[in-house]
Amino acid sequence: MKKQKNDRLLGTIAILTIIIAWIVGANLAEGDVYPSLHIAFPEADRFEPINGSGYTAIQTQSAETIIGYVSIATASGYGGPMRVAVAVDLEGNIHGISIVSTKETASWMRKVLATDYVETFKGKSYQDTFQLNEDVDGITGATYTSRAIADAAMIGSRYVAGKHLALEVPEDITPPIQFGIPEITLIGLFAIGYFGHQRKFKYKKQARWASMIIGMVVLGFIYTSPLTISDVNKFLLGFWPAWQTNLYWYLLIGGILLVFTVDNKNPYCEWFCPFGAAQECMGAIGGAKSRSVGRSKNLLLWVQRGLAWLAIILALLFRNPGLSSYEIFGTLFDLTGSSWQFALLGIILIASLFIRRPWCTYLCPLRPVTDLYRTFRKWILESWKTLRKRKAA
Amino acid sequence: MENTKKKKSRVGEFVIVILVVVCAFLVVADMTTNLIEELDTQESQVVSKEAIGTSGPAVRPTYPPNYTPPPVSEANN
Numbered sequence: 430m431k432k433q434k435n436d437r438l439l440g441t442i443a444i445l446t447i448i449i450a451w452i453v454g455a456n457l458a459e460g461d462v463y464p465s466l467h468i469a470f471p472e473a474d475r476f477e478p479i480n481g482s483g484y485t486a487i488q489t490q491s492a493e494t495i496i497g498y499v500s501i502a503t504a505s506g507y508g509g510p511m512r513v514a515v516a517v518d519l520e521g522n523i524h525g526i527s528i529v530s531t532k533e534t535a536s537w538m539r540k541v542l543a544t545d546y547v548e549t550f551k552g553k554s555y556q557d558t559f560q561l562n563e564d565v566d567g568i569t570g571a572t573y574t575s576r577a578i579a580d581a582a583m584i585g586s587r588y589v590a591g592k593h594l595a596l597e598v599p600e601d602i603t604p605p606i607q608f609g610i611p612e613i614t615l616i617g618l619f620a621i622g623y624f625g626h627q628r629k630f631k632y633k634k635q636a637r638w639a640s641m642i643i644g645m646v647v648l649g650f651i652y653t654s655p656l657t658i659s660d661v662n663k664f665l666l667g668f669w670p671a672w673q674t675n676l677y678w679y680l681l682i683g684g685i686l687l688v689f690t691v692d693n694k695n696p697y698c699e700w701f702c703p704f705g706a707a708q709e710c711m712g713a714i715g716g717a718k719s720r721s722v723g724r725s726k727n728l729l730l731w732v733q734r735g736l737a738w739l740a741i742i743l744a745l746l747f748r749n750p751g752l753s754s755y756e757i758f759g760t761l762f763d764l765t766g767s768s769w770q771f772a773l774l775g776i777i778l779i780a781s782l783f784i785r786r787p788w789c790t791y792l793c794p795l796r797p798v799t800d801l802y803r804t805f806r807k808w809i810l811e812s813w814k815t816l817r818k819r820k821a822a
Numbered sequence: 823m824e825n826t827k828k829k830k831s832r833v834g835e836f837v838i839v840i841l842v843v844v845c846a847f848l849v850v851a852d853m854t855t856n857l858i859e860e861l862d863t864q865e866s867q868v869v870s871k872e873a874i875g876t877s878g879p880a881v882r883p884t885y886p887p888n889y890t891p892p893p894v895s896e897a898n899n
Contacts, residue, residue, distance in 0.1 A: 722839070723835045724835075729838070729842050732842060732843075736850075743853065743857065747857075752856055752857065753856065753857075755852050755853055767855060769852035772848055773848040773849065773852070787841070791838070791845070792842070792845055792846070792849065
């Protein structure tokens with residue numbers, strides 16, 4: 430009873446601090462765009478703002494001459510909105526582009542910037558389609574980031590062409606709905622989880638292993654799209670991407686929330702989390718067991734909760750969902766991450782040989798989030814029942 | 823016999839605590855690195871703004887001979 434009271438009190442404090450961080454983050458000023466304008470249009474000597482977000486690029490060598498325009502276009506990336514400076518010459522061709530601000534996880538962004546992807550937009554016309562893997566070659570393993578840059582380039586160039594150069598701009602095409610193997614797999618895994626959770630179901634163990642292996646291979650190694658704290662941050666920040674191109678995200682978040690709310694069961698972590706499955710595979714090799722931590726249980730629980738809280742607070746303060754995402758999922762499945770993350774991955778994989786799911790039990794930031802959700806769900810249901818009893822009496 | 827068992831379980835507990843503390847240190851180090859990177863980006867933008875300046879002298883720009891600029895009222899986002 431005392432533990433429940435403490436959990437509810439600390440949970441309320443956590444939510445209040447999260448709300449404060451959200452408000453503070455929302456009121457912080459956006460970064461300056463001028464450095465990006467100069468990168469996108471290096472030949473320009475100065476930029477003249479046009480009623481807010483567009484800029485005229487001016488050369489001042491002999492006399493002042495307009496050499497083009499720069500528009501600040503926004504498109505949806507994996508971590509949230511991405512602002513891109515799109516420089517366009519007077520014929521409507523892209524002269525250069527530069528990232529003004531991004532919410533993408535640093536390691537994904539580095540992956541894109543390490544290539545000449547941004548350079549491929551030079552010379553593209555506002556009339557081009559900018560479709561990924563048709564008109565523009567995306568970066569494997571960073572599809573959402575590549576698509577966001579391409580979308581921003583299209584939006585920015587067409588805006589300049591239509592508004593400043595008085596050119597006829599092609600009509601905007603509604604993006605096609607992305608419904609492929611990851612989405613189908615996800616629905617299938619939710620279905621396996623639903624039947625597997627039924628008490629009468631005989632093949633629970635087999636179904637769980639099948640679900641984990643499919644999750645690990647398809648959602649982990651092939652598509653690298655497990656649920657991360659960055660998804661939770663995106664949800665809290667209101668960075669909800671276009672559903673047509675991000676159906677997977679909606680199915681994942683919506684499915685988990687729905688099952689949790691209706692059934693109070695976690696359909697994801699134990700059944701098809703790709704990283705959980707990887708740890709269990711290691712555990713099967715080494716004979717891992719759930720280990721008792723005795724009196725340290727509470728300490729370890731609060732270390733895990735503290736890290737998750739810190740990750741959410743930082744993301745909301747800086748309005749950057751991927752900023753504090755410390756999971757090592759991409760490190761394993763895509764070999765992308767910082768040296769700290771690789772060191773962490775090594776320790777966790779070795780520990781998985783002897784301890785059952787060490788990451789999930791002691792470090793994963795999603796567990797405290799689900800704990801908090803459960804605590805408040807129970808609290809609300811209890812309060813509702815009490816209220817009804819009082820009314821009836 | 824019981825004492826040995828207790829000792830054994832305490833050793834296991836101690837190993838897990840150390841493991842989690844080391845991992846938590848790596849997590850905090852990773853977050854700090856990302857945070858420093860973010861703050862550096864923000865700071866460099868402010869420095870660049872000061873170095874570049876936002877506008878030049880108030881001289882009327884000239885346009886290329888075959889270019890007709892649109893009316894100012896339409897030129898917004």
